[in-house]
Amino acid sequence: MAGRWMDFGHFGARGAPGCEALGIALEKMVTGISSPVDSDRGLAARLRYLTASDAGYEAMDRAGVHVRPRQLMAWLAEEVKPRKDNLARLDAAYWDLRRRNVAADLKRRLHNGGRGTRVEINPVDQSRVKRRHQRDLSSRSVNVRDLGIWDRAVDAWMEEDLHELDAIWEQICQDHLGTDWEAYAYVSSIGWAA
Structure with missing residues (x-):
C-alpha cells in the first residue's frame, strides 16, 4: 500500500509500513520468561x-x-x-x-466483548523533512470494532503473512480515517491498550 508515498523516505520521512507496525504491535502483546535462555x-x-x-x-x-x-x-x-x-x-x-x-x-482481548479496540496511530516522523515537503499529519485514535478483522490480523501475524497484514491495515485505514487514509500507509508506530 504505497498510497501517496510513491517514494517513501525520499524527502527524509521516517517510519514503517502500517502492516509491519501492526505486526510489531501484536508481537509486543506476547510476553514470557524474561530471564535469558543461557541463565x-x-x-x-x-x-x-x-x-x-x-x-x-x-x-x-x-x-x-x-x-x-x-x-x-x-x-x-x-x-x-x-x-x-x-x-x-x-x-x-x-x-x-x-x-x-x-x-x-x-x-x-482485541474483540473486547464486542466493543473492539482503540488503536492509536502515530504518523511518520517528518522532523528531517523540509517544511515545504511536510504533510499535515497528526496522531489518530480509532476504535476498530470489526471483529472479523482482528481474527484475520492475528492469523496473518501468526503465519507471518505481510501481504494479508497489509490488506488488513488498508481496510482499517479506509474504514476509519476517511479520505486521508493513504497518508497513514506508513507510520511511526501503532499501539493499543488491549
Missing part, C-alpha cells in the same frame, strides 16, 4: 514450559531440537547444559509455542 533460571523455565505438553515437543521439533530422551532428561535435571546452538533452538521453540498459545487470547 539457569531461564533455561529451566523454558524446558518446563516446552515439556509440559505435546505442543511443546512439536515446537521443539519445528525449531530443530532433536535429542534423545536421556539427553533431555539430563537438561531437565540440570546435570548437563545444552550447547549454544541448542540453547538458541530451545529459545526459538519457547517463543513459537508462546505465540501459538496466546493467539486465541489476543483475539479475545
Whole structure:
C-alpha cells in the first residue's frame, strides 16, 4: 500500500509500513520468561514450559531440537547444559509455542466483548523533512470494532503473512480515517491498550 508515498523516505520521512507496525504491535502483546535462555533460571523455565505438553515437543521439533530422551532428561535435571546452538533452538521453540498459545487470547482481548479496540496511530516522523515537503499529519485514535478483522490480523501475524497484514491495515485505514487514509500507509508506530 504505497498510497501517496510513491517514494517513501525520499524527502527524509521516517517510519514503517502500517502492516509491519501492526505486526510489531501484536508481537509486543506476547510476553514470557524474561530471564535469558543461557541463565539457569531461564533455561529451566523454558524446558518446563516446552515439556509440559505435546505442543511443546512439536515446537521443539519445528525449531530443530532433536535429542534423545536421556539427553533431555539430563537438561531437565540440570546435570548437563545444552550447547549454544541448542540453547538458541530451545529459545526459538519457547517463543513459537508462546505465540501459538496466546493467539486465541489476543483475539479475545482485541474483540473486547464486542466493543473492539482503540488503536492509536502515530504518523511518520517528518522532523528531517523540509517544511515545504511536510504533510499535515497528526496522531489518530480509532476504535476498530470489526471483529472479523482482528481474527484475520492475528492469523496473518501468526503465519507471518505481510501481504494479508497489509490488506488488513488498508481496510482499517479506509474504514476509519476517511479520505486521508493513504497518508497513514506508513507510520511511526501503532499501539493499543488491549
